Amino acid sequence: MSARWLDDVPSRGLLLLLLLLAALILIPAFANDYLITVLILILYFAYVGQAWNLMMGLAGQLSLGHALYIGLGAYAAAALYVHFGISPWIGLWASLVIAAAAGGVIGFLAFRFGVAGVYFAILTIAFAEFARLAFDHWPWVGGSAGFFLPVANYARNDLLNLRGSPTMFYYLLLAMTAGAFLLCHVLLRSRAGYYWLAIRESPDAAQALGINLFRYRMYVVVLSAAMTSLGGVVFAFYYNNLFPEQVFHISRSIELILAPIIGGIGTLFGPILGAFLLTALAEGVGEVMRAIGLDVPGVKQIFYGFCLLVVVMFLPDGVWPPLAKALRLDGKPSQDRSGC
Amino acid sequence: MASPARIAPGASVAALLEISGVSKSFSGLKAVQHVSFNVAEGEIVGLIGPNGAGKTTCFNLVAGVYRPDAGEIRLAGKRIDGWRPDQICRAGLGRTFQLVKPFAGLSVMENVVVGALNQSPSVRAAKAISASIIEQLGLEAKRHEPAGALTLPDRKRLEVARALATGPRILLLDEVMAGLRPTETDRMVSLFKDLNARLGLTILMIEHVMRAVMALSRHIVVLHHGQVIAAGTPAEVTRDPAVLECYLGEDAL
Amino acid sequence: MPASIFLNVAVSGLLTGLVYGLMALGLSVIFGVVRVVNFAHGEMMTIAMYIAVALFSAYRLDPLMMLVPIAAVLFALGYIMQAGLINPFINRPEHSQFMLLVAVAMIIVNALLLIFGPDARSVQTSYAYDSFQLGAVIVDATKVYAALAAGAVATGLFAFFRYSLTGKAIRACADNYQGALVVGLDVRRLYALTFGLGAACVGAAGSMLVILLDVTPALGPSYTLLAFVIVITGGLGSMPGALLGGMLIGVTEALAGLLFTPSAKSMFAFGMLVLVLLFRPQGILGKSPS
Numbered sequence: 005m006s007a008r009w010l011d012d013v014p015s016r017g018l019l020l021l022l023l024l025l026a027a028l029i030l031i032p033a034f035a036n037d038y039l040i041t042v043l044i045l046i047l048y049f050a051y052v053g054q055a056w057n058l059m060m061g062l063a064g065q066l067s068l069g070h071a072l073y074i075g076l077g078a079y080a081a082a083a084l085y086v087h088f089g090i091s092p093w094i095g096l097w098a099s100l101v102i103a104a105a106a107g108g109v110i111g112f113l114a115f116r117f118g119v120a121g122v123y124f125a126i127l128t129i130a131f132a133e134f135a136r137l138a139f140d141h142w143p144w145v146g147g148s149a150g151f152f153l154p155v156a157n158y159a160r161n162d163l164l165n166l167r168g169s170p171t172m173f174y175y176l177l178l179a180m181t182a183g184a185f186l187l188c189h190v191l192l193r194s195r196a197g198y199y200w201l202a203i204r205e206s207p208d209a210a211q212a213l214g215i216n217l218f219r220y221r222m223y224v225v226v227l228s229a230a231m232t233s234l235g236g237v238v239f240a241f242y243y244n245n246l247f248p249e250q251v252f253h254i255s256r257s258i259e260l261i262l263a264p265i266i267g268g269i270g271t272l273f274g275p276i277l278g279a280f281l282l283t284a285l286a287e288g289v290g291e292v293m294r295a296i297g298l299d300v301p302g303v304k305q306i307f308y309g310f311c312l313l314v315v316v317m318f319l320p321d322g323v324w325p326p327l328a329k330a331l332r333l334d335g336k337p338s339q340d341r342s343g344c
Numbered sequence: 345m346a347s348p349a350r351i352a353p354g355a356s357v358a359a360l361l362e363i364s365g366v367s368k369s370f371s372g373l374k375a376v377q378h379v380s381f382n383v384a385e386g387e388i389v390g391l392i393g394p395n396g397a398g399k400t401t402c403f404n405l406v407a408g409v410y411r412p413d414a415g416e417i418r419l420a421g422k423r424i425d426g427w428r429p430d431q432i433c434r435a436g437l438g439r440t441f442q443l444v445k446p447f448a449g450l451s452v453m454e455n456v457v458v459g460a461l462n463q464s465p466s467v468r469a470a471k472a473i474s475a476s477i478i479e480q481l482g483l484e485a486k487r488h489e490p491a492g493a494l495t496l497p498d499r500k501r502l503e504v505a506r507a508l509a510t511g512p513r514i515l516l517l518d519e520v521m522a523g524l525r526p527t528e529t530d531r532m533v534s535l536f537k538d539l540n541a542r543l544g545l546t547i548l549m550i551e552h553v554m555r556a557v558m559a560l561s562r563h564i565v566v567l568h569h570g571q572v573i574a575a576g577t578p579a580e581v582t583r584d585p586a587v588l589e590c591y592l593g594e595d596a597l
Numbered sequence: 598m599p600a601s602i603f604l605n606v607a608v609s610g611l612l613t614g615l616v617y618g619l620m621a622l623g624l625s626v627i628f629g630v631v632r633v634v635n636f637a638h639g640e641m642m643t644i645a646m647y648i649a650v651a652l653f654s655a656y657r658l659d660p661l662m663m664l665v666p667i668a669a670v671l672f673a674l675g676y677i678m679q680a681g682l683i684n685p686f687i688n689r690p691e692h693s694q695f696m697l698l699v700a701v702a703m704i705i706v707n708a709l710l711l712i713f714g715p716d717a718r719s720v721q722t723s724y725a726y727d728s729f730q731l732g733a734v735i736v737d738a739t740k741v742y743a744a745l746a747a748g749a750v751a752t753g754l755f756a757f758f759r760y761s762l763t764g765k766a767i768r769a770c771a772d773n774y775q776g777a778l779v780v781g782l783d784v785r786r787l788y789a790l791t792f793g794l795g796a797a798c799v800g801a802a803g804s805m806l807v808i809l810l811d812v813t814p815a816l817g818p819s820y821t822l823l824a825f826v827i828v829i830t831g832g833l834g835s836m837p838g839a840l841l842g843g844m845l846i847g848v849t850e851a852l853a854g855l856l857f858t859p860s861a862k863s864m865f866a867f868g869m870l871v872l873v874l875l876f877r878p879q880g881i882l883g884k885s886p887s
Contacts, residue, residue: 066692117875121691122634126825127874130867133822137864195461195470202458205447212407212441213510214433214462254818258699265696270449302710302814309703316696317682320689 017333028178032171040170044242046283047177048235053263053275054184055231060261061270062188062197063224064204065114066121069128070232071256072135073103077233078240078251079145082153085165085241087144092166092241099233106131107229111222129254136252146246153244166241173242180238181276184231188272200224204270262308266315268322277324282311358421360385360514360546361406361437366415366425368405375401377570378415383514383563388540388547390561390578394590398570399550400442403516406548407439408432420513433462438512440503442519442550448492452483455491455502459509474509480535481505497524504532508539514546521553533559566590601733606851608734612744614847616805618840619747620820621827622754623798629834630771630791633683634691636698639820640705641796645671645803646812647709650718659722660804661746667804668750668797675796680789687788702817709814717811725808743805750801751840754794758836767791771834819863826870832880841882 032040052074059065080102081095110131114124140148162168166176191197199220202210207217240246250256267278289307293300315322359382368376376398383389391399404410406417408429417425424432433439438459447455453471456478460470478487481501486494491502500520507515517536521529533556539545540560551557557564557578564581566574574584581587620642627635635641645667649660652667660667678701686694727738758764770777770787777784810816823846831842846866853865873880 060692066695113871113875117878119874119878122695123829123874123878125695126829127871129822130826130870130874134864134867134871137867141858193467195465195467198454198458198461198467201450201454202447205449206445208409208429209441209445209447209506210458211429212433212439213459213506214430215458216428216430254822258703300711302707305707306704306711309700309707312696312700312703316693316700317685320693 014333020333025182032174037170040174042283042287044170044174044177046279047174047181048238048279049260049263049283050276050279051177051181051184052232052235052260053267053279054181054188055228055235056261057264057269057275058188058191058231059224059228061264061274062192062200062204063221065221065225066125067128067225067228068125068254068257068261069110069130069132070228070260071252071254072106072128072132073229073232074236074239074256074260075132075135075139075246075248075251076103076106077236078246079139079151079236080233081237082151082240082246083145086151086153091164092237093164096234096237099237100230103233103236104226104230107226108222110229111225114225115218115221129257132252132254132257136248139248139252148248151246153241155244166238173238177238180234185272185276187231192272196220196223259308262312264322266311266323268324271322271324271328273328274322274324277327278322281323282308285311358385359383359418360387360420361548362416362418363402363406364416364418366402366405366412366417368401368410368413375570376405376412379567379570379572380415381565381572381575383546383548385513385546386540386544387562388536388549388560390557390564391548391550391567392552392557392564392581393567393573397567399567400518401570402567403439403518403548403550406432407437407516433510433512436511436513437516438507438510438514439516440500440507440518440520444496444499444503446491446494446499446502448490450491451488452491452494452502452505453478453487456505456509459506460511462510470509473511474505477505477509481508482531497528500524501532512545514548517547517549517551519550519552521551521556524553526555529553529556532556536560602855603852604734605736606855607848608736609740610848610851611844612736612740612847613809613851614844615744615747615751615840616802616809616843617823617827617847618831618843619751619805620799620802621824621831621839621843622751622836623795623802624824625828625831625834625836625839626754626798627792627795628828630767631679631683631687631788633686633694633792634698635792635795636695636821637702637705637817638795638799638824639822640702640709640817641671641674642799642803642806642820643709643812643814643817644674644705645800646807646816647713647718649804649807650713650720650812653720660720660807661722661742664746664750664801664804668800671800671803672793672797674793676789676793678796679792680785683792684785684788702821706814706817709817713814715813715815717813719811720807722808739808743809746805747802750798751836754798755836757794763787763790823866826866828880829878830869830873830880832882835880835882838880838882842880845881 031043035043052070056067056070059067077099080099081092084090084095084098085092110128113119114127119127139145145151163172199210199215202213202215203217203220211217263278263282264275265278266282267276268274286304286307290304293303319326361383363382364380366376366379367374379402391402393399401410405412408424408427408431412425415425416423419432419435419437422435424435447458453474456474457467457470460473461467463473464470478484481504483498483501483505486498491499494502500523504517504520521532524532536547537560540547547560549557549560561578564576564578565572566581566587568590573590574581574587624635624638627633648667648670649663652658652663653660682697682701683694686697722739724738728735729738729741758768766782767787767790769780770782770784774784827842827846828839830845831840832838849865849869
């Protein structure tokens with residue numbers, strides 16, 4: 005079984021990946037708290053970026069309202085924990101189902117009614133905004149005043165209830181990101197993966213080859229939504245407070261697509277690379293600003309904006325494809341062009 | 345590939361594809377009017393006519409891209425007009441596009457695998473099927489190249505390979521010989537002859553390259569201004585005055 | 598609730614809606630011709646609003662008087678953006694263009710945040726508290742003046758597209774890109790001109806809106822969204838549709854704010870958007886897809 009999964013992956017690439025994983029597993033032993041919080045942010049964006057990348061990169065559907073799924077996932081698990089004491093490991097199933105349903109509704113409306121391209125993007129924005137406003141007025145989850153999870157002491161790591169030190173969350177996110185990566189790798193090489201790529205490249209040709217466009221588009225939307233919601237669960241239990249204004253806001257949706265776009269849409273490693281680059285550079289810029297004494301709100305965002313601009317203009321496929329080529333990781337002739 | 349077992353032993357010579365009284369208009373323009381013809385199982389039929397005669401529209405109607413305003417289309421006796429293109433493909437009809445639509449970002453092999461997955465959900469099996477088809481179409485050397493980088497003749501071959509990979513009972517070919525050198529044309533012709541003879545693949549082809557049409561078709565249907573003006577063997581059709589007039593009059597050949 | 602309150606609120610919404618309509622008109626023109634989704638539309642309007650605020654606080658210049666210069670500045674901005682940034686992107690995939698403008702929007706919003714800070718700024722003109730009374734209806738003077746200005750600018754734009762040579766050339770580009778090229782029109786320059794005009798519209802709308810509302814950097818994204826809702830509802834590519842959509846949204850927003858809670862008014866707009874996208878994607882006045 006595992007031999008089949010690893011078909012076509014160049015051994016150099018695999019080795020580097022394993023080294024990276026090993027490094028990430030060992031880092032907390034040497035890192036200070038600040039570095040760990042930065043890494044948590046990186047992994048979070050790598051994970052949700054990967055989930056978004058499924059929809060955009062694999063199936064070509066541009067979603068600018070993915071914060072919807074983060075919010076739904078976050079609120080679902082948090083509400084079950086706060087109101088009923090249900091462990092997030094059980095609560096996350098509610099998150100998955102609710103987000104999947106939301107994705108299903110959006111997908112159904114979009115694909116049944118032929119809403120595509122830019123219109124689809126706007127539809128996703130509308131749904132996220134709708135959720136933001138709706139949650140603002142829902143007292144059971146705190147409304148606009150916010151929803152708070154009881155903050156326990158960090159002395160113990162309570163994995164069952166996701167209460168604990170940043171290091172615990174770090175490993176959790178590492179596992180999730182690695183899992184997402186593996187899942188996408190397997191999917192890409194499956195029938196669904198081929199069909200998604202075909203739909204992205206030419207829906208007409210795909211149909212003529214027997215692909216049911218509606219069904220496969222729905223699969224990817226629902227899967228992407230569900231995956232993203234798990235990021236929301238972690239978000240809720242890590243930050244311990246949720247405000248609709250923040251969680252569902254369009255800037256959250258845009259924030260989470262930066263990493264995959266900069267790293268490389270449609271590639272497996274792109275979102276991860278993008279998350280590292282973006283967060284590391286932003287922290288760097290932040291440090292420089294602090295040193296000069298120009299620590300003002302908005303600088304980081306302007307920086308993100310410029311990064312995005314530069315990448316979109318000069319590196320339309322993202323940073324990873326040219327980098328992979330330079331490192332000769334795009335591999336031997338047997339390597340799938342569509343993959344990592 | 346379409347296995348011989350698909351053709352039921354002792355099957356009647358009823359047509360595999362029946363088009364009856366099909367019409368289609370676009371914003372008042374009658375593209376296709378009361379077109380009727382049949383394609384028998386195992387036949388190769390040529391669909392010819394001057395530019396704008398409605399040939400590709402016919403293909404699009406059969407393949408489910410458009411819904412006919414009137415008339416019926418049957419595949420192996422079942423009505424398929426109104427079906428989606430992917431449903432029609434799964435029912436056994438493969439088609440190529442006149443303006444080829446390769447999956448540009450995928451390799452030649454991956455393109456064909458997409459087609460082959462129609463026959464088998466296992467990627468491994470699909471790859472095996474694809475490898476054989478790629479070889480038959482002479483794309484073996486380029487199988488890992490991105491489809492977007494291919495020359496036009498190669499793209500046309502890829503288009504055919506992809507459609508073949510779906511394992512169709514009937515293949516609709518839309519001007520696949522255009523732009524090919526005579527040697528390449530001959531090669532395609534012998535490939536289709538072989539597939540037709542060996543596997544009983546039924547073919548309906550739109551072609552302007554008369555060399556190919558004459559060599560392959562047992563039966564030809566001539567379309568002009570959206571209507572069938574002649575049908576018969578190649579010899580009959582080339583002698584038909586109506587056909588000669590529409591071509592010479594149109595200055596098309 | 599007495600009917601007069603409904604009427605007041607509705608009329609007030611209608612007037613504000615006309616200004617919204619002008620803003621959306623700019624977007625419609627840009628999308629209709631250049632086929633680029635200007636995701637930085639609201640942000641550009643915010644720039645205009647801040648310029649008006651700055652001019653007012655420094656020199657006490659009425660934004661409505663400053664309408665033409667502000668629109669001119671935005672025209673230049675739009676022209677440069679199209680010529681310099683977007684024109685090379687015309688043949689790129691849709692999502693690339695989108696992302697380009699998303700990036701520009703991000704930069705604008707945060708640059709404004711950096712320069713002006715997050716606090717709301719407003720313009721209190723001398724007539725800020727005046728009102729007119731027509732029978733049972735009482736309306737704010739600011740709304741009336743803003744609506745009149747919006748009407749004037751919109752009329753000017755219609756006339757330009759209908760009667761001027763350049764306007765017709767631009768419409769030709771919109772209808773048939775290849776045809777326009779064949780006929781020898783300098784499409785890139787016309788695109789830049791169009792984007793400039795769209796930006797000018799939005800700049801004018803900004804000078805009007807600033808006397809009606811306070812401005813913060815965060816206003817940009819919400820107005821971009823609103824502009825899209827209006828344009829899609831009214832009909833993409835239809836100029837009267839943008840104005841109609843604007844007024845419709847203005848009225849429904851105002852009434853929804855009265856009948857439900859004020860913050861729910863945006864939900865209405867989004868609800869309308871979803872319905873339009875599903876059942877009548879060409880909008881109310883848009884052309885039906887063939």
